[in-house]
Amino acid sequence: MDLRLLDAEPTDAERTAIDAVVGTAAAGDGRVVRGDRHRRHLLLPALRAAQRRAGWVSEGALGYASRRLDVPPADAYGVASFYALLALEERPAEVLHVCTDLACALAGAVVPEGAHASPCLGLCERAPAALRTIAGEAPREIQLPETGPPLPQAGEDGLRLLRRIAAGLDPASIDDYRAHGGFTALARARELGPEGVRKAVADAGLLGRGGAAFPTGAKWDAVARQPAQPHYLVCNADESEPGTFKDRVLMEQDPFALVEAMAIAAYATDCTHGYVYVRAEYPLAHERVENAIAQTRAAGLLGDFDVELRIGAGAYVCGEETALFQSIEGYRGEPRNKPPFPVEVGLFGKPTVVNNVETLANVPEILNGDARETRLFCVSGNVTRPGLYELELGTPLRALLELAGAEPVKTVLLGGAAGSFLRPDQLDLPLSFEGAREAGATLGSGVVLVFGEEADLTAAVLRIAEFFRDESCGQCVPCRVGTVRQEEALHRLASGATLGNEVETLADLAQVMRDASICGLGQTAASAVQSAMINLEVLTP
Amino acid sequence: MTAVSISAPRRVVELTVDGTPVRVTEGSTILDACKRAGIETPTLCYGDTLTPVNVCRVCVVELEGARTLVPSCSRKVEDGMVVHTDSPRVRTSRKLVLELLASSVDLSLADDARRYAADYDAHPERFGPDAATVAQDVKIDNDLYVRDYSKCILCYRCVEACGVDHQNTFAIHVAGRGFGAHISTELDVPLPDSACVYCGNCIAVCPTGALMFKSEYDLRQAGAWDESRQTEVRTVCPYCGVGCNLELHVQDGDIVKVTSPDDHDVTRGNLCIKGRFGFQHVQNRD
Numbered sequence: 059m060d061l062r063l064l065d066a067e068p069t070d071a072e073r074t075a076i077d078a079v080v081g082t083a084a085a086g087d088g089r090v091v092r093g094d095r096h097r098r099h100l101l102l103p104a105l106r107a108a109q110r111r112a113g114w115v116s117e118g119a120l121g122y123a124s125r126r127l128d129v130p131p132a133d134a135y136g137v138a139s140f141y142a143l144l145a146l147e148e149r150p151a152e153v154l155h156v157c158t159d160l161a162c163a164l165a166g167a168v169v170p171e172g173a174h175a176s177p178c179l180g181l182c183e184r185a186p187a188a189l190r191t192i193a194g195e196a197p198r199e200i201q202l203p204e205t206g207p208p209l210p211q212a213g214e215d216g217l218r219l220l221r222r223i224a225a226g227l228d229p230a231s232i233d234d235y236r237a238h239g240g241f242t243a244l245a246r247a248r249e250l251g252p253e254g255v256r257k258a259v260a261d262a263g264l265l266g267r268g269g270a271a272f273p274t275g276a277k278w279d280a281v282a283r284q285p286a287q288p289h290y291l292v293c294n295a296d297e298s299e300p301g302t303f304k305d306r307v308l309m310e311q312d313p314f315a316l317v318e319a320m321a322i323a324a325y326a327t328d329c330t331h332g333y334v335y336v337r338a339e340y341p342l343a344h345e346r347v348e349n350a351i352a353q354t355r356a357a358g359l360l361g362d363f364d365v366e367l368r369i370g371a372g373a374y375v376c377g378e379e380t381a382l383f384q385s386i387e388g389y390r391g392e393p394r395n396k397p398p399f400p401v402e403v404g405l406f407g408k409p410t411v412v413n414n415v416e417t418l419a420n421v422p423e424i425l426n427g428d429a430r431e432t433r434l435f436c437v438s439g440n441v442t443r444p445g446l447y448e449l450e451l452g453t454p455l456r457a458l459l460e461l462a463g464a465e466p467v468k469t470v471l472l473g474g475a476a477g478s479f480l481r482p483d484q485l486d487l488p489l490s491f492e493g494a495r496e497a498g499a500t501l502g503s504g505v506v507l508v509f510g511e512e513a514d515l516t517a518a519v520l521r522i523a524e525f526f527r528d529e530s531c532g533q534c535v536p537c538r539v540g541t542v543r544q545e546e547a548l549h550r551l552a553s554g555a556t557l558g559n560e561v562e563t564l565a566d567l568a569q570v571m572r573d574a575s576i577c578g579l580g581q582t583a584a585s586a587v588q589s590a591m592i593n594l595e596v597l598t599p
Numbered sequence: 600m601t602a603v604s605i606s607a608p609r610r611v612v613e614l615t616v617d618g619t620p621v622r623v624t625e626g627s628t629i630l631d632a633c634k635r636a637g638i639e640t641p642t643l644c645y646g647d648t649l650t651p652v653n654v655c656r657v658c659v660v661e662l663e664g665a666r667t668l669v670p671s672c673s674r675k676v677e678d679g680m681v682v683h684t685d686s687p688r689v690r691t692s693r694k695l696v697l698e699l700l701a702s703s704v705d706l707s708l709a710d711d712a713r714r715y716a717a718d719y720d721a722h723p724e725r726f727g728p729d730a731a732t733v734a735q736d737v738k739i740d741n742d743l744y745v746r747d748y749s750k751c752i753l754c755y756r757c758v759e760a761c762g763v764d765h766q767n768t769f770a771i772h773v774a775g776r777g778f779g780a781h782i783s784t785e786l787d788v789p790l791p792d793s794a795c796v797y798c799g800n801c802i803a804v805c806p807t808g809a810l811m812f813k814s815e816y817d818l819r820q821a822g823a824w825d826e827s828r829q830t831e832v833r834t835v836c837p838y839c840g841v842g843c844n845l846e847l848h849v850q851d852g853d854i855v856k857v858t859s860p861d862d863h864d865v866t867r868g869n870l871c872i873k874g875r876f877g878f879q880h881v882q883n884r885d
Contacts, residue, residue: 062770062793062794064785064786117786120785120786124785130769130770130772130785130794131785131786131794132769132770132771132772132774132783132784132785132793132794133769133772134785135772135774135783135784135785135786136772136773136774136783139774139775139776139783140774140775140776142776146786373776390773395653395670395673395674397674397675527777527778528777529777530776530777530778531776531777531780532753532773532775532776532777532778532779532780533654533780534653534654534655534656535654535655535656535657535696535699535700535752535753536656536692536695536696536699538753538777538778538780539699539700539702539703539778540695540699541777541778542703542730542731542778543699543702543726543730546726546727546729546730546731547726550727557725557726557727558725563725563726566691566695567695569688569691569692569695570691570692570695570696570699572667573659573667573668573688573691573692574656574659574667574668574692574695574696575656575667576653576654576656581667
């Protein structure tokens with residue numbers, strides 16, 4: 059295609075930063091530089107590089123990235139304007155993003171002048187938290203506070219996924235990982251053969267830990283038997299559910315385990331290429347995972363498989379698996395309609411295994427013969443010991459609350475913003491998939507956000523409504539407009555200026571979003587709000 | 600689209616729609632099956648010359664065994680599907696989708712949407728006078744067509760027509776996110792600074808009047824637009840040898856806009872700048 063291109067030129071610095079991602083341009087006659095339309099998947103990395111160099115995505119940088127990758131400028135602008143962390147207007151090189159989401163709000167978060175308010179940064183155990191981004195020749199991002207409470211918080215004796223972290227593993231050293239038993243599961247996998255690995259995972263009854271609790275074995279089998287090639291493996295590390303930070307801890311403190319698990323998963327499902335898609339807000343995880351991939355590759359342990367790190371740019375919806383594919387492919391993170399499901403038509407239209415970080419972390423344990431079923435819980439809010447807890451599935455919620463030192467508890471938000479608020483009489487429910495389901499709740503991504511007696515639930519419900527309005531991709535009507543109308547109605551209820559039967563209006567909005575939205579974001583956008591109204595009579599006249 | 604099908608015969612799939620068995624060929628959508636069964640289904644983002652994007656969600660139906668409703672425009676039929684098109688769940692979702700659109704977008708020229716809203720008893724006023732809308736100034740930056748995004752329901756049809764479905768010009772795309780998502784050129788530059796080639800194929804697929812011939816817009820502003828006084832004259836475009844059919848919309852002896860039939864083998868509703876807008880010489884009476 060012949061593209062009409064933007065006139066503005068990039069600065070030399072921007073050009074160098076983008077070239078570092080897409081390669082140096084071939085020498086031409088200076089007039090026409092043909093791009094390569096098969097490399098569109100480098101668009102987001104190129105825009106990210108430009109932003110990290112210059113502090114924003116200028117017209118010149120946008121135009122240069124479009125030209126090099128043969129993406130129409132209007133299309134590239136659509137992508138750049140989709141992601142909250144890409145700036146299309148010039149701003150200072152150093153920007154502070156202050157989390158104002160649920161856990162940080164409970165901890166009294168305040169946005170100083172000149173700083174940007176942010177949705178959950180996944181640092182809930184050290185709330186109130188912030189992220190400082192510094193653009194320039196040596197760009198970096200800093201998670202604040204830089205350290206949190208000790209990890210893991212409790213249960214040292216029975217730890218499984220957090221075992222090595224508790225033992226003080228050096229997360230940057232492949233030798234130390236080996237010294238802690240690393241890569242034995244990969245060797246075991248190669249003895250078992252692909253089918254044997256899939257059988258072991260299926261027999262263990264492993265369910266997805268990202269929120270949807272889909273059986274991992276069934277997903278792997280479905281991809282393994284697809285005739286279309288290649289197969290892709292994607293690790294969904296775009297952990298953005300408010301209150302969730304478990305995958306961040308795993309990636310920061312035990313990154314080799316993730317790489318080993320991916321090598322096993324790829325072997326079992328005949329994948330030759332894999333991606334780890336990590337949210338942009340996790341700089342330490344980027345560094346540690348990238349290092350773990352490089353060292354594992356250098357040690358020759360990946361075999362025919364290779365894996366690369368991809369970094370988001372600020373979009374909760376990209377945690378939805380098909381939106382994540384769109385994002386890797388260089389498009390706006392708009393979820394696809396399903397079916398077809400990723401096991402048939404996934405990344406780049408090919409059969410794709412998508413697993414969450416914690417789900418994958420279970421795989422080496424299973425192959426090493428540890429059949430216990432544990433689950434990570436992200437505890438934050440009004441507790442004296444916030445942090446990450448690993449418990450056997452079925453442990454009573456009350457026991458977890460006691461471990462964490464919860465104050466007298468008004469309610470718990472279980473499963474995150476897409477989860478639900480529990481009634482006081484539900485605080486004894488067993489933390490298992492079935493236990494949560496019987497209570498009409500979900501473990502979701504393992505969020506246990508505690509609201510004490512003094513907590514302002516109205517503010518929390520309004521923040522959740524604001525979160526979904528902000529994070530809706532805007533593609534389908536029920537979610538794009540429904541999340542706005544939900545927030546408006548809640549504000550009317552909060553101010554007392556109601557119009558007719560607002561409770562009925564909100565219930566109708568909940569139904570259309572749940573029933574007619576394209577993806578899980580819209581389908582759960584009213585879940586926590588409705589649970590607060592029904593279970594706790596928040597904002598209910 | 601050729602006159603004679605040269606592909607292998609396709610398998611027939613049988614499903615049940617509202618209690619009636621329906622047989623359609625494999626690869627058909629539930630919407631096709633509904634049409635076969637004589638059931639009218641509201642659609643807004645669906646266009647018969649475009650790839651379904653299933654974003655408006657007004658065509659949703661209830662499929663037994665599915666957790667959520669499914670978009671009939673894009674869900675392919677499977678043997679044994681049991682579909683309900685008029686259940687309370689379907690009616691509620693369709694009604695809400697129409698209320699959400701009508702409360703946020705100017706639907707004054709969206710005849711289909713208004714008719715559906717009446718059919719489904721939609722009450723957009725329930726969201727109050729302060730409900731957020733997409734109201735904004737009309738964009739008039741060229742002599743051929745105007746863009747009034749206050750009337751845009753974000754059906755993606757213009758983006759598809761400008762892109763791979765028809766024109767392959769890629770002058771516009773969806774930009775922004777959430778309720779702020781909108782149709783835009785790169786960096787919102789005016790059309791003359793964009794890649795637009797003024798084929799007007801976006802106007803042809805727009806279901807709400809957000810994209811409009813400047814000639815129509817001017818007549819409407821002057822209160823002189825009157826479809827009851829208009830006739831449509833079918834002719835062949837005189838500019839080149841392709842043979843595009845033109846529908847000249849004539850009011851009081853003047854051509855006021857030009858379309859092409861969707862079911863025409865050559866154009867499928869599309870034209871180029873000459874066929875679409877090059878009619879002034881016909882009525883140059885000087």
